[in-house]
Amino acid sequence: MHRTRTIHKAQVLLLQLGAAAVVLTAYVVTFVHFPLSPGPLWVILPALAFLAEFLPVEVSRRGLRITFTLPYVAGMALVAGPVGAIATEVFATLTAGALRSRKRNVEPAFLGINVAVAAIAASAGVFAMNAVRGFSTRLEPQALAFTLAYAALNFLLVAYVEWTVSGRSISDNAVRALEIGVRSFLVYALLVSAVAILVKQGLSWSIPFTLVPVWAIRTGLKQKAVLHEQYYETITALTLMLQRAHPYTQGHLERVAYSAEEVARKLGLSSARSRLVREAAVLHDVGKIAVDEKILDKPGKLTAEEMDHVRKHAEWGAEILSPVARFAPLVPWILKHHERPDGHGYPKGLVLNEIPIESRIIAVVDAFDAMTDSQDGKPGRAYRDPMTVDEALAELDRCAGTQFDESVVKAFREVVKGS
């Protein structure tokens, strides 16, 4: 279901971008003249562009484009003119992409989108380069203008594609793409200038060496992706452990994570932070791995001693997560997710302003899900029958200001009511 929707969106995108690419390319071919004589570089540069795209290092997970061909396409624009540049770009993206996607089972629509994006970005580069040619005959400024326009367009289009496909706010994707973009842009600007100089000096034999930094960037991006994956897999594995220790938490965690992120957005937290809140919500009860499941599931009232034992889970959760560097921001939130604005919470009895907003969000979302959880007929939380949504919301309102933060309860009501 989700997958077909994604493919449908991708096809619409492909139509839009493909049309734009065809129009731009036709314009460049017809109107931008740039007479140059053929040389060995007409073969070397496209070959390098192909290799840069084809290097056997996996990077992007969904098959969206991070450009590696730029230095060689810019070089082509200098020695073979705009048509050569666009042709090189389309050739490299299409052939390398097709060869790689056969191995990785990538949706063909995404390959088409990548080619269209590549063609549009290259055309933009050509226009910018032509504009600079009016002022300067030196090659370096022309190459830089090409790079700048190319990178800007590529960045905008990738953000647009991500936004259309994922449905997340555009600023989100823009920030992410920009992070990757700015850093690699500096390296690319250097590389493009270097290629331009080597071309001008006739040192074509040395141009293949520029593949080394391109390979390094690719390897680096791959390792960053590994770090990212490890992080999420650690979360998964910890959740698995928790579910092994206490089977009732299944489903609960997913719902809590989803609503926590939505509430965080509603309260105006940045989207990066909201995502952290989501992860904290998944892990908030991880300390319950160390709690006796008999006591958690015990019907009726707990003794003071048992209560103390259960209440330890907030501290234990923080302790379990503390060895992992990337969990550092989550640790205090999880430690304090049972604190109450009126100071009657645990473990420290902090008051409203001392409790992080993220902890207050988790407290509300967690309580709501615990109240409404029906467990599909399986033995659920042993101490009460599930409430309806309205009853639970009324209960949250009743406790707002004492047990829960009023503003969070208000935002949560809006999320639940879907406004």
Place this chain on the structure above:
Amino acid sequence: MDLMAWAVLAAAAAATLWLVVYVKIFLPKQVEERFLDSMSAFSRAVELRFPGQTHLTEDVEALAVRLGNELDFSRERMRRLRTVARLQDIGLCALPYALINQRPSYDWSEAEQATYDRHPEVGGAMLDLVPSLRDLTEIVRCHHARFDGSDGCPSGEDIPIEARVLKVAVDYAWTSRMMGELIAQDKIFDGKGSEYCPAVVDALARVLRSSRAREIEHRVA
């Protein structure tokens, strides 16, 4: 070529050099460190659930690493050994809390003992669900396997070497904590060839000899 061109080329070369060093040396190190860090989250969780095991993981890992060195483990093998040392017992979190914490093991019924004996399998099944840990499944599944064969596991040289090392390390660390080093040594050396892999037991003997020598040196000094 003018000065500007030389400067650009030099900068590009420097950037390339830095990139290669970063990507080949610093990043892999960071990836590995982060990975081991997250593994200690798992051992921390098991130790919190079963406080009787506090710091046992550290002892086991230290001993396992020394055995691995003694057996000339490759870098990759050593990485796997250290990783599994930290997460071998994640299957324990599926065991009833009371069984481990409130009842001594000699008091267990047969059914309870069977529940305990399933924890390597449960742990292995959990790892199977996590793509980057899947290659460790077999080691975790066999980390209590007897060398001369036991239910559901291969025997002899078919047990992954990492698992054979861990079995010796775990049993030695555990017994020497409960009953003292001498009894632990007896247990391991008596089990050579039946319960434990002979090569690993020999490695343990060498490790113990060298640490005893160091101890005597200390005392003399």
